Every structure is written in C-alpha cells, then in structure tokens.
Amino acid sequence: MSDPWDGPAGQATRSRSARVPGQRAAEPDGPPPPGGRAAARAAARSHGGTRGRRGRPVGRGKRVLKIFAIGLSTVIVVTAGAGWWFYEHLNGNIHSVALDGKGGAEKADAFGRTPINILVMGSDGRTSAADCKLGGGCAKTGVQTGSNADVQMVVHVSADRSNATVMSIPRDTMAKVPACKDSESGQSTNGYYGQINSALQYGPACQVATVHQLTGIPIDHFVKLDFSGVVKMSDAVGGVDVCVSDDVYDTYSHLKLSKGAHTLKGVAALEFVRSRHGFGDGSDLGRTISQHIFLSSMIRKFKSAGTLTDPTAVYDLADAATKALTVDDGLGSVKKLISLASDVNKVPTKRMTFTTMQTAPDPNNKDRVVVGQGARTLFSTIANDQALTTGSGKKSAAAQATAKPTASAVPASRIAVTVENGTTVTGRASDIATALTDQGFSPETATANAPSPATTTTLTYGTGQKGEAQTAAKALGLSSSHLRQGTGTGLTLVIGSDWPSGSSYPGGSSSSAPADTQAAVSNAHASTADQAKTCAKVSPYKTVELNGVSMTPSQAYAAARKEPDSDA
Known part of the structure; x- marks a missing residue:
C-alpha cells in the first residue's frame, strides 16, 4: 500500500519555550515624601551646624548583609515558584487515557520485582492543522477524526532493569480485534478480524488489548506519538544522527538524502521514520528496521554527556515530550514519566535489543502479513522476561540448551x-x-x-x-x-x-x-542500540515513482537534482 500525500510537507516552526517572566519591583507613584537626609541637613544648617554628639552610623557590613539576605530570600522564593510553575506546566501538557486493565498484568520475579511492558504507538492521524500539514492527505477532507497505529513497538524493560527488548509489529499484520469502546469518542466495535493498526480507531486501550491478545504479552502502559510529536522531539534533542547506505529519494514520504551520515531535525526526521518505500523491500518491514536505527541513535543522544545537563535543553526536551505524548493514566504525571525514564536509563545500550516480529505472507491478501515462524518464541521471551543479550552485550545462546530437564522424558x-x-x-x-x-x-x-x-x-x-x-x-x-x-x-x-x-x-x-532465544531472534532483524555505524539499507527495487516512471530510490535521487535534500 502507498501512503497518500497531497503536496510537499510544511516546514515546522520551532516556537520558543515559555519562561516565567521576572517581576519588576514596585516603584513610587510620585515625588518622595518630605523629610529624610536632605531635610535633616537643611535643618542643621539653619541652626548653625550640628550640636552635641552625632549618632553612631549603621555599619556598612550590616547593611550589605541585610540587603544580601533580602535578595537571597527573594531568589529562593522566585526559584521555588518557577520550579512549581515548571512542574505544573509540564503536568498540564500531558494527555492521559485510562487503560482499564486491557493489557493484562505483569508477574513479579522471585525478588518481587516486575518488568515493564509499554506499547509505543505512532499515529497517522491528521487530527490537527499541524498534522495535516506534515502528513498530507487533507486537501479534500480537511482535518480528520480517527487514526491508525502505523508504528507499534512493544518496549520491554526487564524486572532487574539490566536489559530491554523493543519488538516492532508491522502495521500490515492481520489480527483479531476484540470488542472495544473508545472512552473519549464513544466509538465502539463488537470485534473483527482485520489489519492490526486499525484498532486505534477505537482508542489506545483497544490497540493495547489487540496487541496483548495477539502476543500474550502483558502490556502495562502505552505511549502515543503523532506527526508533530516526532518533529518536536527531534528538534528538542538537537537532531538525530542517521546513516543511509546509498542516495535515497522516497517520493512518497519526501525523504531525500545523499549516501552517508546526516543529522536530521524537524520535518526531515519525520520523513525518515515514515519512509516505507525508501528502505528494505519497500514495505513496512524495511521501515521498522530504519526506525530502530533512528531510535537507537536518539537513545545514544539522550545518554551522551551534556544532553541532559543543560537546563535549557532539559526544559525544551521535557516540554516537547509532554506536549507530544498521549499516555495511560499510569504514566499521567511528570513524576511517573521521570520514574519510567530513570528505569529505561539504567539499561546500557549494548543490552537494548531491537527486533521485528517474524511474519509470513497472508494467504488471502498478498499486501498483508500474518504471524510467522519464530514469532511465538519471540513473544514468549518477552512475556517470560528473558534477555536476548548476555551481560557482555552479545546475543545469548539458546536458553533451552541449559534448561533443567522436565519431569517427563517426552518433549x-x-x-x-x-x-x-x-x-x-x-x-x-x-x-x-x-x-x-x-x-x-x-x-x-x-x-x-x-x-x-x-x-x-x-x-x-x-x-x-x-x-x-x-x-x-x-x-x-x-x-x-x-x-x-x-x-x-x-x-x-x-x-x-x-x-x-x-x-x-x-x-x-x-x-x-525458557524459550529458545536463538529461535526468538531468527529472521527478526535483531540489533542493539550501541551499533552506531549501522546504515539504513536503501531499497534496490523500483519502489518509488517520479513523473509517472517507476524507479529505485537511488535513481529517483539522481533524477531529482533540483529537489533540495531533506537536511539542506
């Protein structure tokens, strides 16, 4: 399937983050009242000078200390007020939705610790003027209602926070959607068999329930991000470093990059993560791999020295993140999001494994896929909190090889x-x-x-x-x-x-x-977040079209020399 676009993507304008304005001290409305030092000096002169003993002057040091104390008190009050404003402002940015237990519940390990499973969704909704401008497709319809989950990633953080797995589910996967009702729109379904990304039309909780039913993985939380959210987040971190294996021009997402390394911000970052026709075989499977490269780079940027030590950068990032995300009630506050970020930050990049659910062609529709061989084993590793890497970051050996024998000799x-x-x-x-x-x-x-x-x-x-x-x-x-x-x-x-x-x-x-971890990652395009030199593989097939002619993304790049590159 192609992504409909009705013109070039609009350019995102980065707005300045709100700041707490400083308050001016109150100023007198009229002339100073009579008296004071000038009046005292005049009176003294009229009496022929001062008589008697002069009063002891207030010490200069004490005056300085008093002024400093007042100033320090003012700074403390203003700073505390700004911090509270900052906290309340970020909390006000967050939009949360009840999950209502649709994703099941995690089981604690022997030490009482529980893993975390989050469904990260990228919405294709054109539900605002900004998303219409970025996503296209609104020329005839205008701002739309409803959306599909064109990006679905199950993010698993282990109970001991030593490792994590990110599994992408291609949007073209066919699955059973259970009976659902969107608590906000009121739209409902009695359940059906269809494309998995369509469940989002009945609310985020329905998408969570669908993924849980397909995989058996308990889903504790969800995070939903729209087009403008990708733009804001990539700008907030100062751009994301990526690499492409060849010249590429995806005439559908408008991504145009020369071979090699690039730093992508704003619309260019959105074009990269949306590109289906530029990478791999030109399908959603290739897109999941390039998205893993993008996210791995963003994670490395988060963890890099300096990114989270600059107060302005932290504010911009926090403001962008809270405005860009829709989350479940369990993550619906700054405190909860910070706690989640802290848990994720404990996992070293070499132990963050990115995979794509194994698929097979849908026998009833060549443009769709179904759960393939090995996928159930991958689901089991996540559900059972098994690491796909060893402590050294290497892929783990088959866990079942060292498993204790069962009570029966029969497998x-x-x-x-x-x-x-x-x-x-x-x-x-x-x-x-x-x-x-x-x-x-x-x-x-x-x-x-x-x-x-x-x-x-x-x-x-x-x-x-x-x-x-x-x-x-x-x-x-x-x-x-x-x-x-x-x-x-x-x-x-x-x-x-x-x-x-x-x-x-x-x-x-x-x-x-334990599940066989080698089987779990077989044909799952597994990679780890520390692989900084990995380039997105540009499709060698004729997956794009320019001026009515089918061609490869590299051919399209050569034929469109006058078209500016995305990062120009």
Whole structure:
C-alpha cells in the first residue's frame, strides 16, 4: 500500500519555550515624601551646624548583609515558584487515557520485582492543522477524526532493569480485534478480524488489548506519538544522527538524502521514520528496521554527556515530550514519566535489543502479513522476561540448551492437552491452550467446553502419562494437588472457577522451560542500540515513482537534482 500525500510537507516552526517572566519591583507613584537626609541637613544648617554628639552610623557590613539576605530570600522564593510553575506546566501538557486493565498484568520475579511492558504507538492521524500539514492527505477532507497505529513497538524493560527488548509489529499484520469502546469518542466495535493498526480507531486501550491478545504479552502502559510529536522531539534533542547506505529519494514520504551520515531535525526526521518505500523491500518491514536505527541513535543522544545537563535543553526536551505524548493514566504525571525514564536509563545500550516480529505472507491478501515462524518464541521471551543479550552485550545462546530437564522424558512438543472451560468466562480454554502451544506444546492441543461447571481446576491423565501431566502442570503453575489419574488416555485439563484469568494458576509457580532465544531472534532483524555505524539499507527495487516512471530510490535521487535534500 502507498501512503497518500497531497503536496510537499510544511516546514515546522520551532516556537520558543515559555519562561516565567521576572517581576519588576514596585516603584513610587510620585515625588518622595518630605523629610529624610536632605531635610535633616537643611535643618542643621539653619541652626548653625550640628550640636552635641552625632549618632553612631549603621555599619556598612550590616547593611550589605541585610540587603544580601533580602535578595537571597527573594531568589529562593522566585526559584521555588518557577520550579512549581515548571512542574505544573509540564503536568498540564500531558494527555492521559485510562487503560482499564486491557493489557493484562505483569508477574513479579522471585525478588518481587516486575518488568515493564509499554506499547509505543505512532499515529497517522491528521487530527490537527499541524498534522495535516506534515502528513498530507487533507486537501479534500480537511482535518480528520480517527487514526491508525502505523508504528507499534512493544518496549520491554526487564524486572532487574539490566536489559530491554523493543519488538516492532508491522502495521500490515492481520489480527483479531476484540470488542472495544473508545472512552473519549464513544466509538465502539463488537470485534473483527482485520489489519492490526486499525484498532486505534477505537482508542489506545483497544490497540493495547489487540496487541496483548495477539502476543500474550502483558502490556502495562502505552505511549502515543503523532506527526508533530516526532518533529518536536527531534528538534528538542538537537537532531538525530542517521546513516543511509546509498542516495535515497522516497517520493512518497519526501525523504531525500545523499549516501552517508546526516543529522536530521524537524520535518526531515519525520520523513525518515515514515519512509516505507525508501528502505528494505519497500514495505513496512524495511521501515521498522530504519526506525530502530533512528531510535537507537536518539537513545545514544539522550545518554551522551551534556544532553541532559543543560537546563535549557532539559526544559525544551521535557516540554516537547509532554506536549507530544498521549499516555495511560499510569504514566499521567511528570513524576511517573521521570520514574519510567530513570528505569529505561539504567539499561546500557549494548543490552537494548531491537527486533521485528517474524511474519509470513497472508494467504488471502498478498499486501498483508500474518504471524510467522519464530514469532511465538519471540513473544514468549518477552512475556517470560528473558534477555536476548548476555551481560557482555552479545546475543545469548539458546536458553533451552541449559534448561533443567522436565519431569517427563517426552518433549513438550509431543504433549497434547485437551483444555475444557468449566468457568463462565468466555475464551478461557482458548487462552490456556494458546499459552501451552506458545511454550512449545503440541499444536494438536485442543479446546472444548466442560460437561458441567467446575469450581476446582483439575488435570486428568491416562495410565503411564503422569510424567507428561507433571510437565504440563509445571508449565501452568499447577501443584500436584490438581493432578488426577483417569481411566482413559491423554491429558484433559478442566479450568475451574478458581482460575478465572491469566495463563498461570493464581499463586502457582509456573516454571516452564525458557524459550529458545536463538529461535526468538531468527529472521527478526535483531540489533542493539550501541551499533552506531549501522546504515539504513536503501531499497534496490523500483519502489518509488517520479513523473509517472517507476524507479529505485537511488535513481529517483539522481533524477531529482533540483529537489533540495531533506537536511539542506
């Protein structure tokens, strides 16, 4: 699919940040009152000079100290007032929306620490004049309502804050969108199967719920950024350094750069992160990789010496960030955002892994994709808080190679479980069956409704299958008290009302074998944020069009010599 544009992008104007104006001291309205030193001197002269002993003058040092004390008190009051104004101003910038538990809940590790999972969304909405100017497509419609999540990244920060994973989900992925209602617009859906980025039309919480349902990853928070937000953020950090492997001109996003390194600000930065036709194979898959390069560079800029020590730069960055973002209520204050930034800042760049969800062509539509081989394993590494790098920053070896053997000699891939729903909660059997297959159990795992309601969860196994039952129980956090030996064959799990939600039994100690981290990053275009010399690969295919002629982005660059470069 192409991105419709109706003209050149407008140039962003960077406005000066608001400052607290200084207050002038009150000045007298008229002439000074009678008396004072001049009057005293005149009176003395009229009496023929001073008589008697002169009063002791106030010491100069004491006067200086008094003036200094008053001045210092004034500075403290004004500074404190400015700080409070600054804090309240930033809080007032933030727009937050309730998530209402749509993304599930994280599980704490053995030390009571919990990981953080955030869905970062880039909106394609033209919901303001500024975004219409930047995004195009409003010539006939004007300012629009609604938007799609054309950028979706699950940002995972480990429980011990030692590592992080950023997984992009291509916008063209087909997925089930659950029943949702936007709390702000009131727009709702009963659920449908469609392109994953469309869920944002029913609110950010719906997009979170859709990603959670697709991946099984609990999503604690979300951050949404629009076109003008990218411009503001890139300006606030003084530009983002990127590199392109060849000359490139994407006639759709208007990105035009010569081969080599560039520092992109404002509209140029937006053109880079929006370019689908300039990189890779000209699809959204290539765009996710170039976005990872951009974000890695921005993270390095944040961490670099000086960026966060300049008060003006900090103010500009904070003001731009809070104005540019829509977040969930859990991040809806400056204090909470600072806490999140502090957690992210603890992770070294060499242990921040960027990946793209593995995909396969949609058999029903060549322009769409579905979840591909290896993606479920990648989802599991994130959901189970597994690092994709070692302490040295290198890709970790297959975790399952060192995993403890399970109670059964039969591998999980050969264990099928029939999961029956004995609760009143729709979809419980499907949720647990998916959790099992995500952990490598047989795809022949099936679902059904239990013959009658059940209050207690039980796992029944056939003769000689106790070991297999123990393997399944261990993966789900079930204790031995839930196991029953039956007279038939196979494993049947009945979900009772004591297990109404989640994929691990409440209070249990699920300890499934770690996912294979090599399989998790296979074909996922994995990279780490410390790779400063990585260049975005310009597409060698005829993905763009100039004057009605299809050509490669490099050919378009050569043919458009009079068109200024994006960073000119």
